Amino acid sequence: MKSVSNKEAGLQRSLKNVYSQIDERAHDEENFCCWSCGSHQMLSHSHILGRDLRKDLMCEPGNIILQCDECHEAWEKRTWKKIVKFRNLRYILHYLEQNDDVVFWAVIEGVNEHIDQKKLGI
Numbered sequence: 669m670k671s672v673s674n675k676e677a678g679l680q681r682s683l684k685n686v687y688s689q690i691d692e693r694a695h696d697e698e699n700f701c702c703w704s705c706g707s708h709q710m711l712s713h714s715h716i717l718g719r720d721l722r723k724d725l726m727c728e729p730g731n732i733i734l735q736c737d738e739c740h741e742a743w744e745k746r747t748w749k750k751i752v753k754f755r756n757l758r759y760i761l762h763y764l765e766q767n768d769d770v771v772f773w774a775v776i777e778g779v780n781e782h783i784d785q786k787k788l789g790i
């Protein structure tokens with residue numbers, strides 16, 4: 669079991685490195701805020717394609733965005749009415765389109781359903 673935990677420790681280390689690179693860059697570009705709503709409160713690193721779903725993309729910088737807790741939770745719980753307002757939704761969709769067809773279409777469907785319901789006033 670030692671090799672497994674070593675591998676996991678290695679992944680955690682790489683992830684920490686990627687996180688600090690993202691933070692540094694965001695600071696440099698004066699973009700240290702929630703990339704989905706612009707808020708400056710309680711930021712965290714959020715995976716577009718979750719770690720459970722795509723461990724292979726866990727340490728890929730393009731898969732990681734800065735989000736406030738509220739947007740992070742909205743993304744994880746697929747709260748469409750919040751997701752449709754994400755400033756970086758176009759980026760997220762673009763990333764999904766390139767990396768995961770299943771999730772890409774699931775998100776398109778979720779967004780469409782939300783828009784339909786809004787039209788019908790449900």
Ligand SMILES: [Zn+2]
Pocket residue numbers: 702703704705706707735736737738739740
């Ligand atoms: Zn936010």
